[in-house]
Amino acid sequence: MRIGEVAAQAGVSVRALRYYEEQGLLHAERSASGQRHYSPEAVARVRFIQSLYAAGLGSRAVLRILPCMERGVLTDEMHERLLAERARVQAQLEELTATRDKLDDVIRIGQAHRAGQEQHEGTALCGVAS
């Protein structure tokens, strides 16, 4: 596949793919004229890269993780890194969950206020952000 098709299928820009290559995250064969040609698995790889980015990992963290997806290569060091990054993601998950719950509190209290028509003077929402 050429770059445009990969980009379309993975839902990213062409620029992003070139950037990934620049960062060593994604390899492409080159035609005689210099055009990039990707294997079909590249699409999945790009999607995975995206999800790691979305998980807040920087490109060097992603770079440390990605080799694990290649043929059976998995050193002790990589195993450590995987566990470390999993822990980070897990921590972020918990923080996010807490944030969602706070938002729920604000929404719930807000609804209570509106059910009671006017503003209940003292019952401000400030206490939510504890």
Place this chain on the structure above:
Amino acid sequence: MRIGEVAAQAGVSVRALRYYEEQGLLHAERSASGQRHYSPEAVARVRFIQSLYAAGLGSRAVLRILPCMERGVLTDEMHERLLAERARVQAQLEELTATRDKLDDVIRIGQAHRAGQEQHEGTALCGVAS
């Protein structure tokens, strides 16, 4: 409280607090000489701001959310925004969970490989990123 104390208690930098004020996220009284003075609730507010940032909301999204925490002010529009942002956070939660599970897969398969000593040729990890 003065800015340094708020920063310390909230676990952010002084610069961050001035930035929040610049963005209209955080108000401070001023002494005659121009020094900022914060109410004790400011600490909780800052922590909330941080968690919203951590949830991937930009400062203008935060700006739309924060007024909800003030005295009983809660218009229909704000309610909508709250629901919308909650939905975003929830979506990100689900994406993050999927990413964590993928990492778990990679770790598990990696362990299986290492349990079996050498590389199992065809059993590459590429399929994980589906």
Place this chain on the structure above:
DNA sequence: CTAGGACCTGACGTTGACGTCAGAGGCAAG
């Protein structure tokens, strides 16, 4: 009253993940 730490206002620097533009070449269709 003086030393030194906390604070002030600009204002420019930084980092990551791309966007965007310029100028040039490649490729399938008609």
Place this chain on the structure above:
DNA sequence: CTTGCCTCTGACGTCAACGTCAGGTCCTAG
């Protein structure tokens, strides 16, 4: 062979959330 879309390589632009530095002020302890 030309038209039109795709692709190429630089290289500069962007945006957010601050970091950092300069030059000056404030305030509290001794």
